[in-house]
Amino acid sequence: MAEEEAPANQNNEVDSRPILDKMPPIWSTSRQEVCESLDWFRSYHSGVYSSNNIVKGYLLGGFPSIRDIFAHDGRIIISHGGGGHESLHSKDGRLVPQAATDQLDKDKSVRALLNNHSQNRPVVLLVDDRFKLFPYNLTAKGCAYAVLGFFCITNVWAEYHPLPNASGGAVRYKFCFQWCQSQGDPWWLKSTTKASGSSGETMTSPPATVNVAGAENSFRKRNSGTLVKCEQCKIQTPQVYQQGWMCLSAKCEAFWKMTDGSCPPLQLDYAPSFLELAPPDGFPQSLPPICPATPQESGSDEITTSFAFTKGWHCTRCGRLSSRYVWAFWECANCHVRDTFMGKALFALTVFLSTKYRQQVEVVTRKNSGIIKSHSATYDVQGCRGEYVKYILPYSRGVIHLIRGNVRANREADAIFEQYQREAGTAEKLVFRRFPLRAVSRGPLLTNYFSQNSGEPYQYVGGTDNTVPFSDTAEAVNNALELIRTRAEAALNRRPDFNEILSAAYMEQQKMAFHSDSERGLGPVVASLSLGSAAHMHFRPHVKLEEGRENALSLVLRHGDVVVMEGAEVQECYEHTVIPFNFRIAATARWIGGDNASTFR
Ligand SMILES: O=C(O)CCC(=O)C(=O)O
Numbered sequence: 392m393a394e395e396e397a398p399a400n401q402n403n404e405v406d407s408r409p410i411l412d413k414m415p416p417i418w419s420t421s422r423q424e425v426c427e428s429l430d431w432f433r434s435y436h437s438g439v440y441s442s443n444n445i446v447k448g449y450l451l452g453g454f455p456s457i458r459d460i461f462a463h464d465g466r467i468i469i470s471h472g473g474g475g476h477e478s479l480h481s482k483d484g485r486l487v488p489q490a491a492t493d494q495l496d497k498d499k500s501v502r503a504l505l506n507n508h509s510q511n512r513p514v515v516l517l518v519d520d521r522f523k524l525f526p527y528n529l530t531a532k533g534c535a536y537a538v539l540g541f542f543c544i545t546n547v548w549a550e551y552h553p554l555p556n557a558s559g560g561a562v563r564y565k566f567c568f569q570w571c572q573s574q575g576d577p578w579w580l581k582s583t584t585k586a587s588g589s590s591g592e593t594m595t596s597p598p599a600t601v602n603v604a605g606a607e608n609s610f611r612k613r614n615s616g617t618l619v620k621c622e623q624c625k626i627q628t629p630q631v632y633q634q635g636w637m638c639l640s641a642k643c644e645a646f647w648k649m650t651d652g653s654c655p656p657l658q659l660d661y662a663p664s665f666l667e668l669a670p671p672d673g674f675p676q677s678l679p680p681i682c683p684a685t686p687q688e689s690g691s692d693e694i695t696t697s698f699a700f701t702k703g704w705h706c707t708r709c710g711r712l713s714s715r716y717v718w719a720f721w722e723c724a725n726c727h728v729r730d731t732f733m734g735k736a737l738f739a740l741t742v743f744l745s746t747k748y749r750q751q752v753e754v755v756t757r758k759n760s761g762i763i764k765s766h767s768a769t770y771d772v773q774g775c776r777g778e779y780v781k782y783i784l785p786y787s788r789g790v791i792h793l794i795r796g797n798v799r800a801n802r803e804a805d806a807i808f809e810q811y812q813r814e815a816g817t818a819e820k821l822v823f824r825r826f827p828l829r830a831v832s833r834g835p836l837l838t839n840y841f842s843q844n845s846g847e848p849y850q851y852v853g854g855t856d857n858t859v860p861f862s863d864t865a866e867a868v869n870n871a872l873e874l875i876r877t878r879a880e881a882a883l884n885r886r887p888d889f890n891e892i893l894s895a896a897y898m899e900q901q902k903m904a905f906h907s908d909s910e911r912g913l914g915p916v917v918a919s920l921s922l923g924s925a926a927h928m929h930f931r932p933h934v935k936l937e938e939g940r941e942n943a944l945s946l947v948l949r950h951g952d953v954v955v956m957e958g959a960e961v962q963e964c965y966e967h968t969v970i971p972f973n974f975r976i977a978a979t980a981r982w983i984g985g986d987n988a989s990t991f992r
Pocket residue numbers: 893895903908919920921967968969976977978979
């Protein structure tokens with residue numbers, strides 16, 4: 392089955408399958424590595440990844456459903472997928488169980504799979520280490536996911552599956568995938584040395600969508616076995632099972648009934664003629680590349696912070712897919728081969744002009760949020776005047792100060808932005824990396840952005856692994872800290888104490904998700920400097936307040952702005968997220984005391 396409904400294997404069963412004698416040509420240890428590196432599969436939750444109504448990738452995981460098979464050494468794989476499974480859904484921050492429902496031919500994944508079938512478009516199949524039908528133990532090789540290769544869907548049909556839901560069962564679509572032989576033999580077969588992969592040629596592109604109104608007629612493909620016309624609906628469907636023919640058209644009254652009107656037995660065997668391999672001439676003879684191209688190959692204007700540069704890469708030496716987890720280069724997380732591509736430092740003005748921030752509403756407070764905006768006031772730092780505004784939170788929960796930069800006051804910010812880029816590029820003192828944010832069931836999940844911490848360890852991102860003492864801190868970071876102190880002092884009328892500063896770097900489309908700075912021992916003032924592209928910063932009430940999950944306050948942070956969150960309750964009562972419009976660097980300073988404070992600064 393497609394991975395979506397895979398129950399976690401929590402019984403730590405011993406995997407007695409044989410161990411592969413070589414690494415898969417494309418593999419990874421986490422879903423994030425797959426989704427960030429492989430254009431054919433970018434879905435974190437569903438087992439079916441489609442784009443423009445065409446399935447690109449299909450992930451086989453967990454325990455097979457009844458009658459799912461891996462036949463002809465995996466040249467034929469029958470699987471059911473496409474949603475409608477019993478699952479847990481997130482609603483208002485809570486997980487709510489949802490019962491299994493019928494799959495319909497208009498459901499997003501089923502419709503896209505039907506489209507691939509009718510257009511004969513190849514799908515990349517992947518397996519995870521829990522997929523019981525794959526004959527090898529992937530875990531022993533350190534693989535959680537492996538790419539099998541290109542397959543075409545040679546048959547699609549609907550069945551009725553008994554399920555423990557209110558109606559006792561549900562309609563499920565089955566898909567018969569056949570290996571595209573133009574790739575050579577499957578890589579997991581011991582007798583061959585040929586790797587699965589691309590022919591390097593580009594496939595001529597059929598139209599992206601077709602009318603799937605006639606999806607019920609999807610049985611007309613090759614390898615249909617014996618076709619039988621239903622007396623009731625007049626639709627021809629193949630005899631899939633040896634025990635006899637039954638109508639496989641889900642909308643027919645005779646659906647899933649044998650010709651004598653009885654229900655088929657639970658135990659069914661595939662008819663041998665149905666499982667015969669379809670002749671190779673019916674398959675695409677040239678296939679598109681399966682391995683991701685590096686951004687260098689796709690050309691560049693030296694802007695190395697664009698979305699293409701956030702992608703992971705495929706190590707041609709060991710086959711591992713790795714997320715881009717270091718700012719300054721790509722590195723294979725397995726064999727540590729590196730690929731470096733230096734870009735040029737961007738000027739703050741260039742980044743600023745490349746974003747459409749002017750069209751954004753500057754600040755929005757939700758009507759019933761209880762937040763009061765004070766009149767703006769001016770600050771004066773070393774002869775440079777700027778403006779600041781206070782947002783006073785209800786029930787004395789604290790104050791959010793927005794200290795605006797401006798062209799004159801920003802000279803230092805401009806220089807710090809360029810200095811950050813230079814120092815991050817050399818990766819000597821300033822090594823921006825993406826750190827595991829929290830443990831998830833399928834390998835580590837790295838933060839969406841790059842960071843380095845200085846001073847006290849910051850447990851939320853990387854702890855001591857991500858922390859350098861102030862004595863080793865890059866110039867850009869020291870200068871950012873000084874600028875934050877000076878601006879915050881101007882707005883607060885006192886000089887705040889900071890012993891920790893987290894520098895975060897965002898490439899295009901990267902962001903920091905909703906969180907609160909709930910570090911143990913956190914001091915009451917958290918202040919951050921924005922550099923480069925503008926960003927949205929949204930605040931929403933914490934789920935425990937039961938004030939709804941809508942944003943209470945939305946700010947547009949621009950280059951040179953400093954935001955100060957003042958008061959411990961700001962973090963207890965609100966979560967915040969930062970969504971940059973493009974390449975941006977931020978430095979956030981805090982005081983971390985109590986148990987978390989260490990002696991090194
Ligand atoms: O301004 C930023 O980019 C994010 C700051 C932030 O939310 C944090 O470091 O916790």
